Amino acid sequence: MNFPILSSLILLPTIGALFILFTKSSSGKYQSSKYVALFISLANFLLSLYLWHVFDKNSVDFQFVENREWLSGFINYKVGIDGISILFIILTTFITPICIISVNATITNRLKDFLIAILIMETFMIGVFCSLDLVVFYLFFEAGLIPMFLIIGIWGGERRVYSAFKFFLYTLLGSVLMLVAIISIYWITGTTDVEKLYELGIQVEYQNLLWLAFFSSFAVKTPMWPVHTWLPDAHVEAPTVGSVLLAAILLKMAGYGFIRFSLGLFPIASENFTVFVYVLSLIAIIYTSLVALMQEDMKKLIAYSSVAHMGFVTLGIFTMTQQGIEGSIFQMISHGLVSAALFLSVGVVYERHHTRLINKYGGLVSIMPRYAIVFMVFTLGALGLPGTTGFVGEFLILMGAFEKNILVAMIASLGVILGAAYMLWLFKRVVFGEINNQELKSMKDLKTFEIITLSALVIPILFFGFYPEPLMNSIEASVENTLNMYNFDLINSLASKD
Amino acid sequence: MENFQYILPEIFISISIMLFLLVGVFKKNSASLIYNLSNISLVILLALIINLSSLDTIYLFNNSYLIDNLSNYMKIILVGSGIFVMLTGSKYIQVINLNKIEYPILILSSILGMMIMISSNDLIVFYMGLELQSLALYVLASFNRDNLLSTESGLKYFVLSALSSGLLLYGCSLTYGFSESTNFDQILINSTEFNYGTTFGIVFILVGLAFKISAVPFHMWAPDVYQGSPTSVTLFFAILPKIAALSVFIKFLYTPFANMNDQWQTIIVFISIASMIFGAVAAIGQKNLKRLIAYSSISHMGYALAGLATVSNQGIQSSITYISIYLVMNLAFFSCLFMLKRNDKYYENIEDLSGLSKKHPILSFSLLIVLFSLAGIPPLAGFFAKFYVFLAVIEQSMYFLAIVGLLATVVAAFYYLRIIKIIYFDPEKEEYETSHNIGLKITLAISTIFILAYFIYPSGITEIVSKITMI
Numbered sequence: 001m002n003f004p005i006l007s008s009l010i011l012l013p014t015i016g017a018l019f020i021l022f023t024k025s026s027s028g029k030y031q032s033s034k035y036v037a038l039f040i041s042l043a044n045f046l047l048s049l050y051l052w053h054v055f056d057k058n059s060v061d062f063q064f065v066e067n068r069e070w071l072s073g074f075i076n077y078k079v080g081i082d083g084i085s086i087l088f089i090i091l092t093t094f095i096t097p098i099c100i101i102s103v104n105a106t107i108t109n110r111l112k113d114f115l116i117a118i119l120i121m122e123t124f125m126i127g128v129f130c131s132l133d134l135v136v137f138y139l140f141f142e143a144g145l146i147p148m149f150l151i152i153g154i155w156g157g158e159r160r161v162y163s164a165f166k167f168f169l170y171t172l173l174g175s176v177l178m179l180v181a182i183i184s185i186y187w188i189t190g191t192t193d194v195e196k197l198y199e200l201g202i203q204v205e206y207q208n209l210l211w212l213a214f215f216s217s218f219a220v221k222t223p224m225w226p227v228h229t230w231l232p233d234a235h236v237e238a239p240t241v242g243s244v245l246l247a248a249i250l251l252k253m254a255g256y257g258f259i260r261f262s263l264g265l266f267p268i269a270s271e272n273f274t275v276f277v278y279v280l281s282l283i284a285i286i287y288t289s290l291v292a293l294m295q296e297d298m299k300k301l302i303a304y305s306s307v308a309h310m311g312f313v314t315l316g317i318f319t320m321t322q323q324g325i326e327g328s329i330f331q332m333i334s335h336g337l338v339s340a341a342l343f344l345s346v347g348v349v350y351e352r353h354h355t356r357l358i359n360k361y362g363g364l365v366s367i368m369p370r371y372a373i374v375f376m377v378f379t380l381g382a383l384g385l386p387g388t389t390g391f392v393g394e395f396l397i398l399m400g401a402f403e404k405n406i407l408v409a410m411i412a413s414l415g416v417i418l419g420a421a422y423m424l425w426l427f428k429r430v431v432f433g434e435i436n437n438q439e440l441k442s443m444k445d446l447k448t449f450e451i452i453t454l455s456a457l458v459i460p461i462l463f464f465g466f467y468p469e470p471l472m473n474s475i476e477a478s479v480e481n482t483l484n485m486y487n488f489d490l491i492n493s494l495a496s497k498d
Numbered sequence: 499m500e501n502f503q504y505i506l507p508e509i510f511i512s513i514s515i516m517l518f519l520l521v522g523v524f525k526k527n528s529a530s531l532i533y534n535l536s537n538i539s540l541v542i543l544l545a546l547i548i549n550l551s552s553l554d555t556i557y558l559f560n561n562s563y564l565i566d567n568l569s570n571y572m573k574i575i576l577v578g579s580g581i582f583v584m585l586t587g588s589k590y591i592q593v594i595n596l597n598k599i600e601y602p603i604l605i606l607s608s609i610l611g612m613m614i615m616i617s618s619n620d621l622i623v624f625y626m627g628l629e630l631q632s633l634a635l636y637v638l639a640s641f642n643r644d645n646l647l648s649t650e651s652g653l654k655y656f657v658l659s660a661l662s663s664g665l666l667l668y669g670c671s672l673t674y675g676f677s678e679s680t681n682f683d684q685i686l687i688n689s690t691e692f693n694y695g696t697t698f699g700i701v702f703i704l705v706g707l708a709f710k711i712s713a714v715p716f717h718m719w720a721p722d723v724y725q726g727s728p729t730s731v732t733l734f735f736a737i738l739p740k741i742a743a744l745s746v747f748i749k750f751l752y753t754p755f756a757n758m759n760d761q762w763q764t765i766i767v768f769i770s771i772a773s774m775i776f777g778a779v780a781a782i783g784q785k786n787l788k789r790l791i792a793y794s795s796i797s798h799m800g801y802a803l804a805g806l807a808t809v810s811n812q813g814i815q816s817s818i819t820y821i822s823i824y825l826v827m828n829l830a831f832f833s834c835l836f837m838l839k840r841n842d843k844y845y846e847n848i849e850d851l852s853g854l855s856k857k858h859p860i861l862s863f864s865l866l867i868v869l870f871s872l873a874g875i876p877p878l879a880g881f882f883a884k885f886y887v888f889l890a891v892i893e894q895s896m897y898f899l900a901i902v903g904l905l906a907t908v909v910a911a912f913y914y915l916r917i918i919k920i921i922y923f924d925p926e927k928e929e930y931e932t933s934h935n936i937g938l939k940i941t942l943a944i945s946t947i948f949i950l951a952y953f954i955y956p957s958g959i960t961e962i963v964s965k966i967t968m969i
Contacts, residue, residue: 072957176904
């Protein structure tokens with residue numbers, strides 16, 4: 001047996017968390033705990049980069065597969081990655097150290113508990129992207145609720161209890177139906193192993209209901225209109241780092257789930273429900289963009305923009321075209337970087353001025369020039385300016401959409417314009433203009449650790465914006481494989497109908 | 499007469515009970531001594547049962563007493579949890595001045611009654627065991643006789659339990675009347691044809707058993723009795739009678755009435771759904787932790803019964819797994835409850851947990867784990883318990899039951915989250931005492947680690963349970 005690299009990737013953060021739990025920090029500020037957490041998460045990042053390096057990008061099979069007996073006779077613990085999951089794993093391991101560095105500014109009490117929560121969260125998130133068994137996937141997918149609930153509830157803002165409950169119950173309600181579907185799949189096909197299920201396929205008569213059950217879970221998590229209302233609340237009340245994790249990675253679990261499970265396992269149902277998803281996605285894009293325009297709270301505005309961006313993602317996935325799906329994956333990675341950066345940027349000014357209301361700011365460019373520059377890059381990334389990652393994703397998604405349905409693509413394109421409108425307007429109100437609030441004048445520009453975290457995010461946003469090839473390379477073979485399987489199943493089923 | 503070796507555990511415990519009673523009467527101030535002796539005798543009892551468990555199915559006394567895999571497993575978890583119940587409660591009964599010789603003796607007699615219930619293969623033997631455990635429980639519920647609530651709970655439990663025993667007895671006599679036998683196997687053979695008499699018998703017996711297991715709509719006693727009884731007795735109530743009643747449930751449904759599953763399946767499905775929903779909804783407004791755990795146990799019994807409703811070995815095994823995990827979660831929860839002590843006073847309201855996490859991080863973490871596990875959130879043990887049940891339920895295509903059950907877990911999650919919210923998000927209160935006796939600490943540590951680490955090796959219990967086959 002080879003070295004279980006994926007399991008170590010999953011377990012390493014938990015080991016770090018246990019280490020922090022059982023060691024006492026000499027100083028009251030828990031500096032050493034922080035260094036341990038940072039060290040562990042950076043080690044994990046390097047490990048995942050190594051994984052990317054040794055990963056065979058041309059193969060369509062799952063690699064580094066580990067398969068152990070777990071629930072005897074029923075379910076195996078099976079993990080493995082393909083070109084799609086590897087990117088999400090790297091995104092996770094990349095965002096986590098940034099979160100840990102930014103903990104400085106936002107978390108004042110119970111730092112140790114917070115670090116443990118983040119590391120445990122990382123374990124669950126990597127687990128979601130690795131798992132090749134539905135039950136194992138469900139386990140990681142649901143387990144992530146516990147640390148996130150605590151992060152929002154303990155370290156959140158004023159209405160944190162309400163938001164934490166809403167987040168937890170909404171997501172749980174969506175997910176229990178998925179559990180029913182997973183168990184049904186077990187009894188229908190005799191396995192929950194994803195690879196085997198890809199080969200076996202699921203009978204047509206079950207697909208629609210199963211698809212809906214999975215959809216109920218992923219739609220809440222994505223979040224799609226109309227079940228998106230937990231997201232703005234959760235984002236507004238969560239501490240900065242919580243928002244970053246939520247936007248950058250947790251939302252991606254659902255998009256990943258759509259590609260891996262909805263498309264892969266239920267191609268016929270996915271085809272049947274395409275229009276339904278289109279409509280919901282378009283409403284999400286247009287409606288939430290309009291809502292975002294009217295927000296007075298910066299975090300809420302970015303939260304609504306997340307919903308709109310995820311609308312693009314679901315639209316792209318269900319175009320079932322190579323460009324659409326690749327664009328969606330790219331958009332998810334891009335949104336992971338950009339939204340994380342935006343939330344961190346909001347955190348920077350919130351920590352100094354203790355308000356998130358847009359109209360309390362203005363003219364920051366003359367007080368915080370460095371901040372203005374990085375914030376501009378992120379704004380442009382969010383609105384999809386060519387040269388940033390946001391552009392590549394949206395462009396590919398729209399290309400895929402045009403191939404399928406011109407009307408859908410046209411409406412979605414409106415969303416791009418609206419996106420530019422709310423982001424630029426936000427930027428104008430916060431950064432440009434006169435300084436009409438005298439308190440702002442005392443604000444200091446970026447500190448060292450903020451420069452580190454924010455520039456760590458600027459680099460990939462610009463780099464992959466100009467040169468998306470490495471990412472595209474990695475996903476191309478897997479997406480093609482997914483689509484081939486998809487078309488094959490579809491043709492087969494149509495043939496059997498005749 | 500050589501058969502007696504097989505009921506050695508029962509004989510041993512009966513002799514211990516009488517012996518301890520004598521010691522208690524003749525030796526002054528021997529309460530603590532007897533408490534410890536009882537605990538030791540329970541350990542020996544456990545060893546004796548485990549010693550027997552390698553044997554195959556054995557019928558004794560004209561087939562009226564049966565020792566098989568089911569009875570052995572149930573007795574092991576029964577006595578095992580009995581030991582932990584005694585361990586955790588020892589300090590508590592001293593502090594609230596209940597350390598009398600009768601207390602451990604009553605617990606032992608009740609356990610004896612439950613063992614007889616579990617092994618019975620005959621209506622009369624079953625009823626004897628049932629009454630022995632009930633009589634001991636009436637007294638235990640009102641053991642704190644100076645306390646108004648405790649007396650009330652004892653009386654309430656007595657009146658309602660007597661009523662349900664009456665119904666049960668009526669059901670037994672109907673069954674006997676129409677099937678011409680009190681022996682379970684004989685009833686099965688004689689009741690191949692449908693007749694209303696036996697159906698009525700089944701209904702009455704199920705009512706009686708549902709009362710013992712506190713399933714809706716026969717749950718009314720549970721919240722008051724849980725709240726009123728001394729906490730150590732509540733813990734006893736929450737675990738041991740449930741184990742015994744569930745195993746009798748399995749026995750009745752799958753031995754004498756196995757042919758009539760079309761008659762009782764709907765009843766079990768209804769009881770199960772009603773318990774899951776009612777338990778989840780009614781617990782939301784509770785302020786007292788013991789009362790809350792009463793409602794929570796009602797809904798948990800709903801899940802355990804859902805497994806029985808499937809008419810499959812898989813379902814029976816899932817129910818048994820469910821109750822095994824349930825008892826560990828309850829042990830952990832009550833261990834935490836015993837730790838909420840300040841100046842010789844125990845606290846049991848939800849509000850008393852406010853801000854617990856700041857001064858007592860380990861205790862709060864245990865509670866966090868237990869509560870998430872009770873809510874059935876993966877990767878904790880409680881999730882696997884529910885998972886097995888729903889695996890069995892969906893195998894039989896009972897989708898309605900599965901979906902209602904899972905939606906009820908979302909409702910139930912709300913009140914568990916509420917406690918977590920109070921522990922972790924609310925402002926802190928006065929500190930509690932931190933010195934606890936070693937038994938309590940060990941119980942809490944073992945049960946919390948069990949819940950937390952269950953996912954590493956989840957097949958342990960399933961492999962043992964998979965030997966239990968009824969169909």
